[in-house]
Amino acid sequence: MDFRSHEVGVLKVLSDLGSASPAEVAGVGDVDESGVMRAGLELQEKGLVEIEESSEIFFEIGGEGRRLLEYGLPEDRVLSFVGDGVSSLGSLSQELEGDVLNIGLGWIRDKGLGEIVGGEIKLTDKGRDRLELEEKPELKVLRFLSDEPKSMGSVEQLVDNPESILDELLSRNQAVQKVEKVSRELKITDKGRKVVRDGLDRDFDNYIHELTPELISSGEWREREFRKYDVTASTQPVYPGKRHPYQLILDDIRRIFRDMGFKEIKGRTVESSFWNFDALFQPQDHPAREMQDTFYLETPNELDLPDDELVSRVKKMHEEGGELDSTGWRDPWSRSLSKKAVLRTHTTSTTISYLARNPRPPEKVFSIDRAYRRETIDATHLPQFYQLEGIVLGEKLSFNNLLGYLSTFYSRMGFDEIRFRPGYFPYTEPSVEPEVYVEELGEWVELGGAGVFRREVTKPIGVEHPVLAWGLGIGRLAMLKLGLTDLRDLYQSDIDWLRRNPTCRL
Numbered sequence: 057m058d059f060r061s062h063e064v065g066v067l068k069v070l071s072d073l074g075s076a077s078p079a080e081v082a083g084v085g086d087v088d089e090s091g092v093m094r095a096g097l098e099l100q101e102k103g104l105v106e107i108e109e110s111s112e113i114f115f116e117i118g119g120e121g122r123r124l125l126e127y128g129l130p131e132d133r134v135l136s137f138v139g140d141g142v143s144s145l146g147s148l149s150q151e152l153e154g155d156v157l158n159i160g161l162g163w164i165r166d167k168g169l170g171e172i173v174g175g176e177i178k179l180t181d182k183g184r185d186r187l188e189l190e191e192k193p194e195l196k197v198l199r200f201l202s203d204e205p206k207s208m209g210s211v212e213q214l215v216d217n218p219e220s221i222l223d224e225l226l227s228r229n230q231a232v233q234k235v236e237k238v239s240r241e242l243k244i245t246d247k248g249r250k251v252v253r254d255g256l257d258r259d260f261d262n263y264i265h266e267l268t269p270e271l272i273s274s275g276e277w278r279e280r281e282f283r284k285y286d287v288t289a290s291t292q293p294v295y296p297g298k299r300h301p302y303q304l305i306l307d308d309i310r311r312i313f314r315d316m317g318f319k320e321i322k323g324r325t326v327e328s329s330f331w332n333f334d335a336l337f338q339p340q341d342h343p344a345r346e347m348q349d350t351f352y353l354e355t356p357n358e359l360d361l362p363d364d365e366l367v368s369r370v371k372k373m374h375e376e377g378g379e380l381d382s383t384g385w386r387d388p389w390s391r392s393l394s395k396k397a398v399l400r401t402h403t404t405s406t407t408i409s410y411l412a413r414n415p416r417p418p419e420k421v422f423s424i425d426r427a428y429r430r431e432t433i434d435a436t437h438l439p440q441f442y443q444l445e446g447i448v449l450g451e452k453l454s455f456n457n458l459l460g461y462l463s464t465f466y467s468r469m470g471f472d473e474i475r476f477r478p479g480y481f482p483y484t485e486p487s488v489e490p491e492v493y494v495e496e497l498g499e500w501v502e503l504g505g506a507g508v509f510r511r512e513v514t515k516p517i518g519v520e521h522p523v524l525a526w527g528l529g530i531g532r533l534a535m536l537k538l539g540l541t542d543l544r545d546l547y548q549s550d551i552d553w554l555r556r557n558p559t560c561r562l
């Protein structure tokens with residue numbers, strides 16, 4: 057029989073001990089625990105060892121459990137105020153945050169610790185007893201679990217009613233979680249004993265397990281046999297470091313645009329309102345500029361404006377339309393509003409400021425970066441998200457070229473059906489909202505906006521030729537590609553999902 061050195065070691069230890077856990081075998085021999093398990097599995101295949109598995113449930117403290125340990129249970133926090141004579145709901149709500157009070161009251165009711173009569177909490181006998189307790193049993197259990205998971209048996213020795221306490225902690229926002237621990241026992245079989253008796257070492261020594269310079273130079277390798285390499289042997293799965301699947305998609309997109317002759321640019325995350333809004337001819341009273349949509353910064357509160365001439369051309373364009381056949385917004389334009397620092401609400405701020413620095417054709421640039429908006433977090437909205445922004449500046453460009461660039465991009469991403477719905481943005485005319493048809497969903501998915509920059513935008517920054525522009529969301533596309541249904545999973549991914557995801561994509 058062909059053995060690896062670990063197998064020999066493990067089998068020898070087992071022939072002394074009869075049966076043992078991997079940790080015990082590792083303690084005796086010089087192989088670590090996972091090496092013992094691997095050798096054990098090999099030996100099991102050969103019928104020399106049997107592996108018995110048994111599992112036991114352990115209880116593990118969770119984040120909520122640690123919070124409870126630190127602050128106490130909400131019901132106890134309420135009770136201790138009541139004990140000090142603060143018992144009206146009105147004054148309790150001054151003392152405790154709303155959720156602590158509400159959750160505490162819920163448990164007080166459920167556990168029969170008190171009742172509410174005329175807006176006052178009246179303690180029951182049970183409530184008074186609890187107030188007297190030196191250490192609340194729930195906290196005692198949590199403290200016990202705080203260093204490592206413990207079995208039911210050991211919790212039983214700690215408190216009365218372990219089951220109901222653990223049930224309660226399991227239900228309290230997972231203050232405690234169940235974890236299953238599998239323990240294994242390796243047992244030598246009769247066949248295994250026989251192999252050891254018949255002289256394992258002799259067999260083992262005949263094989264070359266590791267090729268050394270000496271074996272080669274002495275020519276000894278010719279006389280001996282090599283241990284076969286068993287490629288079907290079971291091993292522990294290895295999870296190499298790899299790029300995040302979303303990152304891979306972002307890189308695919310980068311490659312597509314580079315292939316189309318675009319250059320990638322980067323802009324500032326913290327941007328002045330001037331570049332985020334004003335240079336894009338977005339009126340200063342536009343709803344998107346309000347606090348509820350945009351993150352305004354406290355530090356820095358303001359950013360410097362570009363040179364005075366540029367600023368005054370933009371101002372004039374907003375107020376009266378400048379030299380163009382345009383009336384502007386007909387409202388006074390304020391420099392100080394324009395200085396306000398924001399987290400860019402779109403990456404159009406990146407392309408427009410690039411354009412102001414590079415006003416002459418030809419230019420083809422794109423950016424893939426995060427933008428920020430005050431959204432309530434749910435499965436399809438996050439306050440930060442990636443945008444794919446791009447512009448093309450050229451002498452003879454038309455709206456049709458824009459549709460062409462977008463169609464090419466989407467078809468290279470694997471979406472063949474694309475349509476354009478009319479849209480509105482203060483900075484483009486005409487404007488469109490591209491959509492792709494997604495077979496799996498059976499519906500059209502919106503992707504963002506695009507258009508040809510208006511003269512009100514290009515003129516003040518010194519651009520005299522047409523500019524095609526787009527700002528597209530990538531999150532939804534990535535979700536579709538990765539088979540996810542919740543946008544949050546792109547950023548806080550499940551470790552098993554990451555492990556299962558292929559390392560490279562076609």
Ligand SMILES: N[C@@H](Cc1ccccc1)C(=O)O
Binds near residue numbers: 401487506507
């Ligand atoms: N900035 C727009 C998209 C857009 C960019 C460029 C031109 C037209 C529209 C958005 O964030 O929704």
